[in-house]
Amino acid sequence: MARDKRKGRRLLVLGFVAAGAIATFMIWSNRSGQTEQQLPNGNNGQVAADAPSNTAPKRLDDLPGILPEVPPDIHPAEAPTPLATVPAPASEEDAIQAYQRGMGLYRDQDLLQARSVLSSAYFSDKLPQEMAEQARAALTELAEITLIGQGSGVYAGDPYTGHYTCQAGDVLAKVERSRKLHIPWQLLIKVNNMLRPEDLQAGRRYKIVRGPFHAVVHKSQFVMDIYLHRNGFEKVYIKRLPIGTGRNGATPVGMWRIKLGGKHERPTWYPPPNSDLHGPVPYGQDNYAFGVKGLWIGLEGTDENTLPLTDYGIHSTNDPSSIGQAKSLGCIRLADKDIELAYNLLYEHWSTVEVCP
Secondary structure (H helix, E strand, O other): OHHHHHHHHHHHHHHHHHHHHHHHHHHHHHHHHHHHHHOOOOHHHOOOOOOOHHHOOOOHHHOOEOOOOOOOOOOHHHOOOOOOOOOOOOOHHHHHHHHHHHHHHHHOOOHHHHHHHHHHHHHOOOOOHHHHHHHHHHHHHHHHHHHHOOOOOOOOOOOOEEEEEOOOOOOHHHHHHHOOOOOOHHHHHHHOOOOOHHHOOOOOEEEEEOOOEEEEEEHHHOEEEEEEOOEOOOOEEEEEEEEEEEHHHOOOOEEEEEEEEEEEEOOOEOOOOOOOOOOOEOOOOOOOOOOOOOEEEEEEEOOOOOOOOOOOEEEEOOOHHHOOOEEEOOOEEEOHHHHHHHHHHOOOOOOEEEEEO
């Protein structure tokens, strides 16, 4: 009898232990789920890095599109939806008609539709030179007003912009990663007219821009064109920047992307073997190649011509007179007023750079 009582007590204790374990597991699971919702990338608030480079997209068509779901802090009316697709002009006559329509929309202050129609006409490469230049000037101004300008607004129906309500504990890099914007966080400072990242305030709405931005280099013209393109949405022209290139054709033609971990401010310069100088050369010293700005944007190749190549990049320069000339050791040079824009737009791993003859 006593043995039966002891056995009953043991079973009762085991039952309580099992129930406690199940309750603990349920609480832990719920908390874990909440953490994953609050911090989309986990890691105790540290945002996970992009995918390894061996899984990175090699062509623009491989880039993922806009998030299909509506983020919880964005009202459905503000969710990204594509504008009506503007057909690419099939002939010069079509391109001219699109240009004329786009300029009319621009004069009428229908900014998003003007941006769409003029981009279509410009990217067709069928416009006469004078019209192409005028379209480019209008598109540059439209990009400043609607997309990248300091303190620029959010226009209803723009798939590339929106609002984000800051949460307690947010930092700009976390906002960018959690929203999968694919833009440098420095651009968020500019478009929201902030002085520094620490000015972020919980409960306040901020403008966001959905990237990535990309670049095309025309070596023969010594220019770099920057544009915005996310899969599922149309290309939008941003701006043309004058550049310097490598002497004797030393800037390789082909497809590149911004190297993951390849953007640096004031890095030590290590002159390449074909330089007359010997390194390392720290920022601020004589012969420092990246000049006062000291900005470096590293490139990595993505096609058969560029894959084997290393140590190429886009950077500021200590020789402003070299802009518009082929004088570098192979890299692409930008003037101080332009390198900062490129640095704030081109995003590691996602932004592509096409170098054309």
